[in-house]
Amino acid sequence: MAVFKYYDFFVTEFAQLFHISTEGLLLKVILPVGISFYTFQALSYSIDVYRGKIEPTKDVVAFFAFISFFPQLVAGPIERATNLLPQFLKKREFDYDTAVDGMRQILWGLFKKIVVADNCAVYVDQVFSTYTEQTGSTLLLAAIFFTFQIYGDFSGYSDIAIGTAKLFGIKLMRNFNVPYFSRDIAEFWRRWHISLTTWFRDYVYIPLGGSRVSKAKVVRNTFIIFLLSGFWHGANWTFIAWGAYHAILFLPLILTGKNRKYTNQVAEGRILPTFKEAGQMLLTFFLAVFGWIIFRAPGMPTVLHYLQGMCQLGTLRASYRFFTLPEMWPTNLFIVVILVVEWLQRGKEHGLVLSFIKNAYLRWMVYLALLSIIYLFANQVTNFIYFQF
Numbered sequence: 001m002a003v004f005k006y007y008d009f010f011v012t013e014f015a016q017l018f019h020i021s022t023e024g025l026l027l028k029v030i031l032p033v034g035i036s037f038y039t040f041q042a043l044s045y046s047i048d049v050y051r052g053k054i055e056p057t058k059d060v061v062a063f064f065a066f067i068s069f070f071p072q073l074v075a076g077p078i079e080r081a082t083n084l085l086p087q088f089l090k091k092r093e094f095d096y097d098t099a100v101d102g103m104r105q106i107l108w109g110l111f112k113k114i115v116v117a118d119n120c121a122v123y124v125d126q127v128f129s130t131y132t133e134q135t136g137s138t139l140l141l142a143a144i145f146f147t148f149q150i151y152g153d154f155s156g157y158s159d160i161a162i163g164t165a166k167l168f169g170i171k172l173m174r175n176f177n178v179p180y181f182s183r184d185i186a187e188f189w190r191r192w193h194i195s196l197t198t199w200f201r202d203y204v205y206i207p208l209g210g211s212r213v214s215k216a217k218v219v220r221n222t223f224i225i226f227l228l229s230g231f232w233h234g235a236n237w238t239f240i241a242w243g244a245y246h247a248i249l250f251l252p253l254i255l256t257g258k259n260r261k262y263t264n265q266v267a268e269g270r271i272l273p274t275f276k277e278a279g280q281m282l283l284t285f286f287l288a289v290f291g292w293i294i295f296r297a298p299g300m301p302t303v304l305h306y307l308q309g310m311c312q313l314g315t316l317r318a319s320y321r322f323f324t325l326p327e328m329w330p331t332n333l334f335i336v337v338i339l340v341v342e343w344l345q346r347g348k349e350h351g352l353v354l355s356f357i358k359n360a361y362l363r364w365m366v367y368l369a370l371l372s373i374i375y376l377f378a379n380q381v382t383n384f385i386y387f388q389f
Contacts, residue, residue: 033387034074036232040199042067045081047203054082062088071164075157075386077175077195084172092169102166104352104367109159111370114378116338117152119331120145121382128296131306139310146296147289148335151180153385154193159350178346180339181266183280185249185287186259196232200225218254223247233295234388238303242294249287265347330377 045066048054057063066085127134127142134142158175165172179191189197201210208221223244230243253259266281267273273281290307297303341351352370357363 037076037078038067038073040078040196041081044078044199044203045085048081054085057085057089059089069165069170071161072172075154075161075384076193077158077161077173078199079172079195084170087170095169098166098169101353102163104354105159105163105166105350107163107367107370107374108350108352109156109161109163110374111156111334112152112159112338113156113384114374115152115334116331117149117156118380118382119334119377120149120152122380123328123331124149124296128306131302131309134309136310136312139306143289143293143296143310145331147180147285147292148338150292150295150385151176152338153382157384157386174349178342180285180288181281181343181346182284183262183266183277184253184258184284185246186253187262188284188288189246189250190263196229200229204228215255219251222250222254226250236298237300238294238297241300241303242291245291245294249291268347334373334377 045054045063049056062085065088066079066081069079069084072079124142124146127138128146131139131142155176162172162174173195175193175195177191177194179188182188182191205221205225208224209217210221211218213221226243226247227240228243229246230239230241233239233242250259253261266277293306293310294303297306338351345351345353352366354363354366357366
């Protein structure tokens with residue numbers, strides 16, 4: 001993985017630093033799809049065997065099935081050997097209820113990917129490619145759209161992968177848990193890309209001492225895992241800056257001991273949040289939005305120019321015209337739909353756990369409506385964002 005992802009990056013940076021030509025030094029190889037995911041999955045097996053958490057398997061087929069299980073091979077969730085490998089070593093029988101739930105989760109994942117993410121991508125790509133010509137308010141709205149694009153894209157893939165695995169009697173770990181309803185950035189990271197966050201926690205953060213060391217070392221450990229998380233995404237200074245940005249946001253919570261203040265569901269037992277909770281979620285959401293600008297940009301100069309342009313909000317007229325085009329209304333509506341459904345279902349495994357609808361015909365009406373929407377709005381299918389990692 002290091003050679004494929006980082007060799008050209010380090011050679012280029014070294015050459016620029018010392019004004020050396022890179023001619024003949026760069027590999028320029030195509031990055032294997034999903035290399036970061038199955039590398040970490042294989043590492044989890046080796047580390048868990050070394051720690052004595054799992055016995056080395058003698059079943060070659062089960063081992064390679066664990067490494068290359070196709071639903072989650074290219075974009076996760078990053079599974080642990082302690083969870084996934086034993087499932088390949090025991091007899092499995094088809095379970096109708098589990099399979100039906102898997103189909104529901106696949107349908108919800110397809111809605112998030114095809115209807116929300118892919119339609120957001122059209123306008124996000126347009127604005128980011130012409131950001132020097134856009135108003136500040138348009139740049140801000142495009143960043144918000146990208147926030148929903150990357151969530152719909154990545155969590156949609158995870159739902160499809162987890163749902164597909166259920167058809168084979170395999171239970172994968174949950175990878176997203178309504179992260180945009182978080183009340184602080186620590187809660188956001190407990191809900192976003194859970195398999196990667198917990199991987200770094202268990203295999204890097206805790207071995208470094210975790211939170212059971214001095215405050216200075218806790219800060220050091222926090223920066224290490226966030227910078228590694230950023231670098232894991234790719235060889236680009238934007239990813240490193242994105243990791244550093246979130247580490248800085250984490251610092252006040254670490255220093256005040258409030259990084260585990262919110263471990264329950266927001267507004268638990270209530271339909272609506274309090275004003276304080278709504279304010280906390282809105283603040284955390286926009287902190288994430290600014291982070292996604294860094295993540296989305298091709299380079300640091302673009303980040304600086306984009307943020308500079310966004311600060312000059314100016315008139316809202318141009319952005320109003322752009323984002324109220326007739327073709328934009330369905331995308332705006334579906335973003336509202338995903339927010340409402342996931343808010344109401346925030347305590348459930350996914351958005352289509354419709355156990356509260358007792359009438360089977362009503363449930364089928366919901367499924368057919370989603371299938372129809374997916375068919376009608378599958379106009380601009382784009383690659384999954386995390387395939388590049």
